[in-house]
Amino acid sequence: MTDYEPDLLPTGTPVDLSNCEREPIHVPGSIQPRGVLLAVSEPDLVVVQVSENLAGLVGVDPCDALGRRLPEVLGVTAAGAVARSASAFGDLRERNPVEITLDVEGSPVPVDALLHRAVVGPDDGVSPPTALLVVELESAHGPRPFSFPNTYQAVRGTVADLNRATSLPELHDITAQAVRELTGFDRVMVYRYDADYNGEVVAEARAAHLNTFLGLHYPASDIPAQARALYEKNWIRLISDVDYRPVPLRPVLVPSTGAPLDLTFSTLRSVSPIHVEYLQNMGVRASMSISLLRNDRLWGLIACHHYSGPHAPPYATRAAAEFLGSTLSLRLVDRAEEDEVHRALQVRSMLAWLATATRDEDRPLADTLLGSPSLLDLLPADGVVVHLQGHRGSRGVPLSAGVAEAIAAWAAARREDVVATDSLPRHAPELAVPADPACGVLVLPLPDGQFVLWHRAEARRTVDWGGDPHNKALAEREGDTVRLSPRKSFERWRETVRDRSEPWTAQELAVVGELRTHLLEALYARSRSIVRAAETLQRSMLTDPPESPHLQVAVRYVPATREAQVGGDWYDVFEQPDGSTVVVIGDVVGHDTAAAADMAQLRGLLRGIAYDSADGPATVLRRLDSAVAGLGLHTMATVLVGRLTPDPETGGARLRWSSAGHLPPLLVEPGDGVLTLTTPRAELLLGVDPAARRTESEALLEPGSTLLLYTDGLVERRDQVFDLGVARLAGELVAVRDRPLEAASDELIGRMLRDGAEDDVALVAVRLRG
CATH class of the missing domain: 3.30.450.20 (PAS domain)
Incomplete structure (x- = not known):
């Protein structure tokens, strides 16, 4: 079946x-x-x-x-x-x-x-x-006895001609002429399918009195899909008389199964009455077709028509014609594979060069791909646009940035590795992209909005059809009913094809699929290099705290477990000339190398503003806010600045602090529970409003107290809100309160981050010496 x-x-x-x-x-x-x-x-x-x-x-x-x-x-x-x-x-x-x-x-x-x-x-x-x-x-009837030598003798001259042919048109012409001479049909055509199974007559041998069909196209509906499936299994079909009366099988169904007999491989199989009517409308009295296959798929047909009456070449002749069809199929495959191998070698060489060139991390990736050779040498197009790692460039016919970004966004929304169309006006009319220069596009959507986009202009062309392909049927009355019958006109009908570019071939799609793999590898390698540099910068900023006779200080930084990503979390601890100690915890909005760079700038600015200054934490934050705006840093962050001043009378310390939207510190005092040091009101993040008023809070810490500052990665989870995370952290802090500070810090992180850090974590723990 x-x-x-x-x-x-x-x-x-x-x-x-x-x-x-x-x-x-x-x-x-x-x-x-x-x-x-x-x-x-x-x-x-x-x-x-x-x-x-x-x-x-x-x-x-x-x-x-x-x-x-x-x-x-x-x-x-x-x-x-x-x-x-x-x-x-x-x-x-x-x-x-x-x-x-x-x-x-x-x-x-x-x-x-x-x-x-x-x-x-x-x-x-x-x-x-x-x-x-x-x-x-x-x-x-015809030549007997039948044998392979006799069949080969009939076509050996043609096979030799096919072996000497140097072009596809020559292969087609030799075959059409040989099949006509062998079978005696009035017209023999070589009929080639396109990707949509529309057919084109690419060669023809005919009687002198017949008009030519050469160059005519026929719609895919002329040969339905189930007919094409049979053509791939049974390579030759003969209708010796289109006016024949079908001879029924008796009984209708096979007795042992109750199913009809499968005649897929039958040489006598009756054909569709619609196909018979189609041939009759063309004036054809007898017909034969031979399949042309490539990799067991239908590439085209050798179509034979007879007009003067019934025509029945004997089986031996039909077998010889089928042999010619198989030979042509092999030659077509050889020629196509030869061309493909030559093209593939060129593409492989170019891909290898590009893959090597992309490893040069001192040159922007966009510049590498648009140099010489370029992506236009890899894939023929009117132009190409590249947007990679913040660099944008193009080659060939220009495409405006807005149009390129719109097309890239449309392609990314399709969630496919390679997105291609030869008719953007039909497949994405909402983009309203003009057919020139981007009627057809091929897009490689890449992470973080990056992309590579080839575009081709409209390839307006004329196609000659054998009859109007848009009027494939006639409505005819039969008694009280109306049936649709095949068209009767096969006169040359010219159509202008618009809103289509040259199509993207399967080979081209495969090539850019490989290119995408190389680009992802290059992007990953470069991003890892950048991340390593950012991590080095970040860790260089996160220095060990100073030694103090009054305080024990432990600091920790835990990066997120995600690959190729750094954050903007930081801490800082430094002593002032007056003997006080400044403690800072902060988190820049974002998780990329820009966040790490912003962190380094904020940390340096804050140190410069706060050091050797009598200003309180709120004033430090206001000045930092002004510096961010005045220097055009365009960054936002949560920051908490605290100042610990020893208190000689109690042996403890006085803490003044101000928060720019940061999480509240936790305080564990000897013999008591955990205090959450909240501020009177919610404060804006740093970088939102340079004129924002900052408030300041104060607390007295007893000797032996432990103060904990932390970033949100320690308490935030997908399955819990901040408040629950802070409450859990307070409980764990009580559990480790009697441990040495360094050990307590490690144990606290281990308890809170059993499955690893989903986000970066910075932590500062300060214990007043007893």
Whole structure:
């Protein structure tokens, strides 16, 4: 059965152009009358199904043949020859025909027996399928005895010509002329499919009085998908008389299965009445077609037409023509593969060069890809736009930045590795991109809004069709109903194709798919280098705290477990000339190298503003806010600045602090629980409003107290809010309060980050010496 069976019409459904693409053409239940058909069970060789014209060739009534063994129908000698051929290994069709002679009313009748096996499935979905031997008999005429040497002798000159041909048009022309001379058809055409199975006549050999079809195109609907599927399995089909009356099979269904006999590989298979009507409308009286295949897929056809009456080349002639078709298929594959190998070698060389060049991290990646050779050498187009690592460039016909960004966003939304269209006006009309210069685009969407975009202008061209392809059917009244029939006009009809560029080929799509892999590797390598540099910068800023006679200080920084990413978390601890200690915790908005750079600037500015200054933390934050705005840093951050001043009277210390939207510090005092040092009101982040008023809070710390400053990575999780995280942190802080400060800091991080840090974490722990 064919791959299209699940969508096929039930057997016996009336067929017209509205449903012909679902016609079950492999099980027509009838044959053409130029021969007879018998379906025989094995190994007993009992006839289970016959064509109703059996008596005309064999001299046995079909009713008498059913249920009898094959020797009783064909004769012992003829049936023995069939049985011997059927018992051999391999594909039976490779040994066709079996030359037999029938005794019909005392007269010898030479016959070609054509054998194949058909698998007939049951309709109950339970019983196993049945394999039947199908025997087709045609009156023998033409060259005999049939053998491969005779077939090759008929075409050996043509094969030699094909071997010497230097171009595809020459291959086509040689084949068309040879098949016409061999078969005697009035017209022989080589018919090539495009990617959508629209056909074009690329070669023609014809009688002098016929008008030419060369260069005409025909829509894919002329040969429906299920017909193309059969062409890939059975390589030659003959309709010797388009006015034939189909000969039914008796019985209609195979008795053992209740299913129709599969005639996919039958040479006598009756054809679709829609196809017959199509040929009649063209004035064709007989037709033959030979499949041209590439990698077992239909590439095109050799189409043969006869106009003066029925025409039935003998089996040997048809086999020779099929041999020519196979030879042409092989030559076409050889030529195509030769061209593809040559192109592939060029592409491979260019890809290797580009892959090597992208490793030069001192040169922007966009400049590398747009240099010489460039991406336009890798993939022919009118222009290319590259947006990588903050650099944008183009080559060829320019495309405005707004248009390029819109196309790239449309492509990224499709969530595909490679996005290609040869008609952007049809597939993305909402973009309103003019057909010139970007009618067709091929886009590589890359992470973080980066992209590579090739564009091609509209390739306006004219196509000559064999009849109007947009008017494929006629409505004809039949009694009280109206049926759709094939068109009757096949006059040259010229169409101007617009809103399409030259198509992107499968090979081109494969090439850019490989390029995408190289680009991702280059981007990753470069981003890792940048991240390593940022990490080095960040860690150089996160220095060890100073030694103090009054305080123990522990600091920790835990990077996120995510690859190729740095954050803007930081801490700072430094002593003032007056003996006080400044403690700082901060978190720049963002998680990239820019955030790390902003962190370094903020840390340096804050140190410069606060050091050797009598200003309180709130004033320090106000001055820092002004500096951020005045220097145009365009950054935002949460920051908490605290100042610890020893208190001689208590032996403790006085803490003054101010927060710019940062999380509250936690304080553990001896013998008590944990205090959350909140501020009177929520404060704006640094960098939002340079005129924002900053408030200041104050607390007295007893000797032995522990103060904890931290960033949100320690308490924030996807499955919990900040408040719950802070509460959990307070509980864990109580649990480690009696541990040495360094050990307590490590244990606290281990308890809070059992599965690793989802975000960067900075921590400052300060304990007043007792």
